[in-house]
Amino acid sequence: MDFSGFYKLPVEDRLKRLREAGRISGEDEKLLLDGDALKMDVADRMVENVVGRFHLPFSVVPGVVVNGKEYVVPMVIEEPSVVAACANGCKLARESGGFTADADEPIMIGEMQVVGVGKEAKEKVLEGKERIMEKAKEYAAGVERYGGGMRGLEVREIQTARGEMLILMFEVDVRDIMGANTVNTILEGAAPIVEEVSGGKVRLKILTNLAVKRKARARCVWKREVVGGEVVEGVLDGYEMAAHDIYRCATHNKGIMNGMDAVALATGNDWRAVEAGAHSYAAIGSYKPLTRYYADEGGNLVGEIEVPLAVGTVGGAININPVAQLGQKILGAEGAGELSMVMAAVGLAQNFAALRALGTTGIQAGHMKLHARNLAVIAGAHTPKEIDMVVRKMDESRVYTVENARKIFEGMR
Numbered sequence: 001m002d003f004s005g006f007y008k009l010p011v012e013d014r015l016k017r018l019r020e021a022g023r024i025s026g027e028d029e030k031l032l033l034d035g036d037a038l039k040m041d042v043a044d045r046m047v048e049n050v051v052g053r054f055h056l057p058f059s060v061v062p063g064v065v066v067n068g069k070e071y072v073v074p075m076v077i078e079e080p081s082v083v084a085a086c087a088n089g090c091k092l093a094r095e096s097g098g099f100t101a102d103a104d105e106p107i108m109i110g111e112m113q114v115v116g117v118g119k120e121a122k123e124k125v126l127e128g129k130e131r132i133m134e135k136a137k138e139y140a141a142g143v144e145r146y147g148g149g150m151r152g153l154e155v156r157e158i159q160t161a162r163g164e165m166l167i168l169m170f171e172v173d174v175r176d177i178m179g180a181n182t183v184n185t186i187l188e189g190a191a192p193i194v195e196e197v198s199g200g201k202v203r204l205k206i207l208t209n210l211a212v213k214r215k216a217r218a219r220c221v222w223k224r225e226v227v228g229g230e231v232v233e234g235v236l237d238g239y240e241m242a243a244h245d246i247y248r249c250a251t252h253n254k255g256i257m258n259g260m261d262a263v264a265l266a267t268g269n270d271w272r273a274v275e276a277g278a279h280s281y282a283a284i285g286s287y288k289p290l291t292r293y294y295a296d297e298g299g300n301l302v303g304e305i306e307v308p309l310a311v312g313t314v315g316g317a318i319n320i321n322p323v324a325q326l327g328q329k330i331l332g333a334e335g336a337g338e339l340s341m342v343m344a345a346v347g348l349a350q351n352f353a354a355l356r357a358l359g360t361t362g363i364q365a366g367h368m369k370l371h372a373r374n375l376a377v378i379a380g381a382h383t384p385k386e387i388d389m390v391v392r393k394m395d396e397s398r399v400y401t402v403e404n405a406r407k408i409f410e411g412m413r
């Protein structure tokens, strides 16, 4: 599949390439072009107090190679440079052989809080484990149909300012869904029997977004001869800073989430859940980078990422939003595991591209070049010719502000 020069094409030609590559149909193309895919009545059913719909750019990054398969990755994001950086990181990865990735089984954990517990409550729950599991199973029929279901039950005790509490951890294999609704339903269904068995009172019944049993990992060896020695050294220095400085680490991980969130949004997934999982996982022990870099014996740059990813290819908003379904179709992952592997690879590519720029030329040149187009429009430029002229003059002056854009535009007039 030839996607060379994709970024330089007009929107219509990009869509044509996608159609010719069999990624979208003629109808999908229309849906993306007219931008009215999410109808008002559908939006009104999705959430409360709806008064409109909010549009964001829908982009794709072609040529993302994970485990030898080539993906076209959809991304929805408002921030300039993220898509370009991802494309850049993935291109250099492809030239180095692509990403390898793997994912855990899709096990989500639901927590049930039991308060007012006596001394033997934990033992009682452990003794009554089979009964609790049986009850929970009744509410897991939705995922059992797809090969998922109850997989385990752990019990923890925590000491709090309001006394001792039991925390039951329900482990549920949710297959290809994100799983929150499903896990929460199981928890609420099993609560009465837990009260009966433990003698305590059940309060909170909710999944944890710290999906430690549902991690995805990706790896890439960026070849020294492909990326250059200076880039290898720059990325390694940048990574070490993140590993030893929490101020940098927050931004390091934010850059990873730029890519993963954009894919989560484009595929109709709950990006807040992805965020919560990633940052809480990074904070286990002490807050640390989600990626890791080192040089191999040949001096090549090895990058790795490990991150919990509770994402689905069906369920939740995916079933309702036609644009999310299109995002899923373009990506073409056959299940949640495959989707999470691609997302992990994107997070790694995003991080590599950011460190590559930060460790060498800096990110502002590329970032502001893109942003300059927005500034030109804010300054009043309408036609492509006017926008190009304002951007060119801003590039020459290297002053990327609305004031400068206005001055240039007025001067042109």
Ligand code: NAD
Pocket: 141, 142, 143, 145, 146, 148, 174, 175, 176, 177, 178, 179, 180, 181, 182, 183, 184, 207, 209, 270, 273, 312, 314, 315, 316, 317
């Ligand atoms: P869901 O309730 O829409 O779907 C669940 C159903 O999908 C299952 O019962 C099953 O019958 C069906 N299904 C179809 N194909 C399947 C397959 N291949 N594998 C497994 N099941 C399949 O979705 P959900 O994933 O349970 O819930 C996700 C939603 O929950 C998201 O919209 C999320 O925003 C929301 N949510 C999140 C949180 C949180 O993150 N803390 C809390 C509450 C709700």
